[in-house]
Amino acid sequence: MSNDIEVTIHNKGDVAIINIKGDVTAVTAEAIEEAYQEVSLVGSTKILLVFAKECYINSGGIAILISIVSESQDNKQVIRITGLSEHFHKIFDMVGLTRYTAIFPSEAAALAGF
């Protein structure tokens, strides 16, 4: 049984957008971490994580996101998040991630004023 993830990167202006579709777990961590390192390597300081609505996110995936948000603070980057279902927005609130990164209801809202 596999854990699948699809991660793509594109830019809108000076914002690096990382699209994430599929399973966000410890097993798929590498794909997300690689995308983050790739945009960091080219000097992106504004990063938007866009989750597909059907994403499955477990605690292993949350741990990865915490690590990335933590690293982004050291790198003086700002990370915004969009695409989360109401449930996962609640989960991100619960673990405290929303104290360090803002969650937006849409990609357009996340890009506005970024």
Add this chain to the structure above:
Amino acid sequence: MGSENSFDLQIPSVLGFEKVVVDFAASVGKVVHLPAERIEDLKTAVAEACTNAIEHGNKMKPHARVSVSFTIEESKLQVAVQDEGMGIGQATPPSLEQTMAGKKERPRGWGIFLIKNLMDEVEFETRPGRWNVVRMVVRLQE
């Protein structure tokens, strides 16, 4: 409690199979008329309990089974997730602040944190060397 009110299933200790239990949990949640929001809570809690059982309880040994039972009572739905290992107990709650303050290793323990925060009751029981079980309760609306 009649057996008609309980359902059991077993999965191998292979990551990914926890999703089978999650789908089953969602179906049971619908049968007992849980609100959509509580079904999502149940799905996450069950996924975390099964993942812990696979990874930490059964150490990813594919032949080791994770047994899950759903019991519907008058005012609650109980889900028990049992593995064949030592269990990981209740674990120290993770600290987001410590991670952000520079402790960079990947934080652990969020699974149990989520289970405790999403379910109405949670109980851990371990028979060392034989089994470990997590019992979770979701109260049903009156």
